[in-house]
Amino acid sequence: MSEKHYDINYLQNSRRLLLNLKERSYTLLKDVTAGTIIDLGCGAGKDVIELAKQNGNNVKVIGIDHDPVMVAQGKTDAKDIDNVSFIQSEAAPLPFEDESIAGLRTERVIQHLKAPQQVVAEVHRILKPGSPFVIIETDWHSLSFFTEFIETEKKINAYLTDIKVNNGFAARKLTSYLAAQSFNNIKAEIHPIVVNTLQEANDYFWIEKIVKEVVEKGFITPTEYTDFYTALQTADEKGYFAASINMIVAWATK
Known part of the structure; x- marks a missing residue:
């Protein structure tokens, strides 16, 4: 992974902004009524808990993250929820048998991977046939600020996309990654x-x-x-500040 540009506070703040997007991703897994769902790169585990509530006690939800601090927070917050557990692990390899998992969700993880195809292949390996794979990603190149300093903004975007984030164009490649591993019924939303x-x-x-x-x-x-x-401060003070970024939801079935 690249040097982190996030922590638990950042994840909590961004969660509020992305709540509708997160809920959209949960609905794409709502038809899983038995077996195990994985939230890969689960952070502090809030999405794991929400999936467990949505899918009910017949579904086990496992949060996986490489960061022991995040995993520990998830375990603390979910200590009273029977169908939730957490594992500290990298994104590949994953400690599961072939065709053993009923659904998998991952959010803002692919962008950090130096070998994303390897992880998508690993997800394909562990999913049962017909099981859903749901991805949320940030399109860093789409970050926009409405100022006159366009050339500066281009340099900032280039730094984020090409330097800061390992795979800054991941959001635009998601459908290609899925197709390359022979996933079916591939869809995407901006x-x-x-x-x-x-x-x-x-x-x-x-x-x-x-x-x-x-x-x-x-x-x-x-x-x-x-x-x-x-220019950003002036726009903010005068009430016309605006900034935007695109998030991508892609999903498919094995």
Whole structure:
């Protein structure tokens, strides 16, 4: 994985923004009435808990994350829920038998992988025939700020897409990944996420942190940083701040 640009607080903040998108992903797994569902890259486990509530006690939901802090938080929050468990593991290999899993969800994970095809192949291996695979991803190249400093914005996007995130174009490749592993019934939706204050952009996108990192690493000049961020502050103060990014939901069956 790349150096993280998220923590538990970030995940909690972004959860509020992405709640409708998350609920959409849950519905794509609602027909699983028995067996095991995996939430791969589960973070602190909130989605694991919601899936367990949705799908009922006949379905076991397992959260998997490589971060022991996230796994520990999930175990704490779900300690009284019988059909939930957590495993610390990388995304591949996965500790499950061939064709043993009834459904799998993963959110904002593929973007961090240096070998995404390997993980998609591993998911295909463990899923039962006909089982759903649901993916949510961020299209980092779509991040947009409505200022006049377009060239600076392009450099920030390029840093995020090509440097900061291992696989910054993952969202645009999801259907290709699925097709390459012979998944069936492949579908995709675009969900624009819009914020209208600089505080929201900092909470949900970590924009101030990212832009400072971009200038510190020499991808934009200090002058470009000052002009760009001042424009964001001015737009915020005058009430016309706007920023957006596209999220992709893709799903298929084995």
